[in-house]
Amino acid sequence: MVAWFTRRYLDLLGSIYIYNEHRGYTALDRVLEAVRFRYPDDHAFIAAIEKHRADERKHYLMFRRWYEKRGQMPLSVDRTCGHIDRFVEIMFRSPIDRLDTIDVITNDRLFEKLCRVISLTEKRGYRQVEILLKHPLVQHDPGLIKIFRIIKQDEPSHWEPYDGWLRANRKREPKWWEHAVDAFIHSELLLLKLPILFLDPGLRRRSDWPDAHDRPQALALA
Numbered sequence: 001m002v003a004w005f006t007r008r009y010l011d012l013l014g015s016i017y018i019y020n021e022h023r024g025y026t027a028l029d030r031v032l033e034a035v036r037f038r039y040p041d042d043h044a045f046i047a048a049i050e051k052h053r054a055d056e057r058k059h060y061l062m063f064r065r066w067y068e069k070r071g072q073m074p075l076s077v078d079r080t081c082g083h084i085d086r087f088v089e090i091m092f093r094s095p096i097d098r099l100d101t102i103d104v105i106t107n108d109r110l111f112e113k114l115c116r117v118i119s120l121t122e123k124r125g126y127r128q129v130e131i132l133l134k135h136p137l138v139q140h141d142p143g144l145i146k147i148f149r150i151i152k153q154d155e156p157s158h159w160e161p162y163d164g165w166l167r168a169n170r171k172r173e174p175k176w177w178e179h180a181v182d183a184f185i186h187s188e189l190l191l192l193k194l195p196i197l198f199l200d201p202g203l204r205r206r207s208d209w210p211d212a213h214d215r216p217q218a219l220a221l222a
């Protein structure tokens with residue numbers, strides 16, 4: 001029973017992570033396209049986002065290998081488990097896929113909002129990994145511990161480019177209500193979605209890897 005519980009918990013955790021890492025680097029491809037368009041000469045900013053994108057792809061591949069070693073496919077979780085999906089949906093009233101990236105990058109008000117959303121999401125990710133590294137169930141799995149240690153090391157460089165842009169352009173820091181939205185999304189996932197998915201006997205596995213349908217450009221960048 002304990003073994004089943006642990007395996008199911010880690011399975012769900014891995015599935016939510018692989019979804020979020022994949023969502024992370026594919027969404028950053030669009031941010032990159034837009035930033036290259038608006039700031040073609042800001043090589044440092046572009047390079048920092050490219051590094052962020054490469055790290056998220058690396059995290060995705062670490063979880064993919066973890067699943068390959070288990071001999072399983074991830075559970076089929078969707079965008080309702082994506083922190084950045086929910087954050088963008090709430091703040092922009094549009095799913096990420098329908099967000100007009102050029103609109104966002106050419107409008108300072110929208111771009112600063114996006115920078116705050118990405119920065120808060122990354123900081124949330126860092127704190128979450130710190131918690132998971134001490135989690136008794138996660139400690140059962142040395143492979144996962146290794147992955148979370150690498151993520152913890154990478155994470156601080158992920159919010160820096162967006163915080164840097166906000167500072168350089170004299171834009172404000174996130175306000176209490178933006179922190180509240182971030183906390184709400186996190187507790188919704190932890191207290192509502194995770195238990196429901198955990199107990200759902202009909203939750204299927206994916207039949208393909210999340211990157212099976214990546215745009216050729218995304219693969220080239222990797």
Ligand SMILES: [Fe+2]
Binds near residue numbers: 024055151
């Ligand atoms: Fe990541």
Ligand SMILES: [Fe+2]
Binds near residue numbers: 056122125155158
């Ligand atoms: Fe990250």
